[in-house]
Amino acid sequence: xxxxxxxxxxxxxxxxxxxxxxxxxxxxxxxxxxxxxxxxxxxxxxxxxxxxxxxxxxxxxxxxxxxxxxxxxxxxxxxxxxxxxxxxxxxxxx
Numbered sequence: 001x002x003x004x005x006x007x008x009x010x011x012x013x014x015x016x017x018x019x020x021x022x023x024x025x026x027x028x029x030x031x032x033x034x035x036x037x038x039x040x041x042x043x044x045x046x047x048x049x050x051x052x053x054x055x056x057x058x059x060x061x062x063x064x065x066x067x068x069x070x071x072x073x074x075x076x077x078x079x080x081x082x083x084x085x086x087x088x089x090x091x092x093x094x
Contacts, residue, residue: 013057018054022054
């Protein structure tokens with residue numbers, strides 16, 4: 001259950017980043033007007049940077065997910081083994 005909550009937090013952070021980047025670009029345009037060509041170049045550059053950052057964030061999210069999944073799988077396997085061992089001991093004692 002807590003994993004679901006933390007996944008939402010990551011999405012919220014990514015959304016906040018994107019909104020912040022767009023807001024920053026808009027404010028920059030309002031306070032430093034440039035020619036159309038310069039503005040298009042600037043916006044294209046910022047879009048590429050945002051895309052690269054989003055891709056990095058997705059990659060990091062996948063890595064965290066994979067590590068958590070592996071930890072959970074290991075914990076389940078250990079729990080299963082402990083249960084089987086305890087069950088075997090009970091059967092031997094009976």
